[in-house]
Amino acid sequence: MNREQDYDTELVDELKASFAEAVLTTPLSATIRRGRRLRWRRWIGGLGGGSVAAATALAVVLLATGGTSSHGAQLAAWTVTKRPGGVVLVTISQLRDPAGMQRALRADGIPAAVAFQPAHQMSLTPPLPRECHDTGLSDKASAELQEKILDDGIPDSGSFRLPRLPDGHFGMVVAMTIHPAAIPPGIGLNITVNSAPSGWGWSLGLVKASRECTGVGQPHQSSK
């Protein structure tokens, strides 16, 4: 072995040894959480999941005018409300009638597929419904588009009040604000909400809009 290779080997070994003590201290759980936020998934533990008063699943509560207080009122399992400016506010407090919520979203101009999945094990990667297909966008493009389409939570408009249950819990466990104008043609939303003893979770992903998946768009053509 000539002198150069001796140096190279010695140098490379010294390089590796010098960095050997550097370790990533961020725990896996923090990474999962951060990734989840990027994927627009949120966990809220135990807020009213099992104690919400029964209510008509198809009720739509009008909140835009900021009027009626819902304290002590019976709660809808979910609400889909068009706000001034065209944004759509979605709240979910019971996993009931996903088809109804899906119809309501589509009626407000949001091509959407909705699924509620009570589960004992939270899936961090819920599979796409069979009739839905990936957009083909890059992760970066998908994340950027989702940021434009979805706000996680309730807009700070001052006109919306979280309904309180008689036991003091908030009657809503999931809230999202959707900007329909930001959804490009050919794109739809796949919303999955599930629950487990540890809490609730939801995810929103982008899918190709099609009649089979989101109720609007061209029939999906299978590639050969």
Next chain:
Amino acid sequence: MTLDPGGQDFAEFYASAKDDCLRTVLAVTGNAQDAEELVAEAFARAWAGWRKVRSHPARRAWVVRTALNARVSRWRRLRREVVLDQAEFLVVPSHVAADGVDGDLMAALLRLPIRQRQVVALRFLLGLDTADTARTLGLAQGTVRAHTTRALAALRSDVMRPVEGER
């Protein structure tokens, strides 16, 4: 937190790859705090897109590349300047030493042109071969070999003590 099979797969990848990825990014950036933040962000993005990333042929290289790209984006936002083609990954002047990393060696690394530093980091700290290094950086393999030779020669003259017996 109970993880589904995809999550277990990611957890194993995270455990096996996180430190090598950190060391690689640290060697390029010279800043321990930055490297920690960038690599953590890159792994979060990997998790966010795990359905695709899990089948990538060089997942660790994907994480490192994502981390370094995130740094560029942050740098551009902070400085509002156009990045030159030759300086695809800019150098942030501040240097926050990482525990255990030889200060002279780190300084020597930071004196290398950015491309040489990236090649050294990917080849020897991440353990990529020439082909994967070339793919990750968008270079020809011959260019990677040239950068490797020059970088090692520069480091050699900068930090290496003479071999015993040599004057």
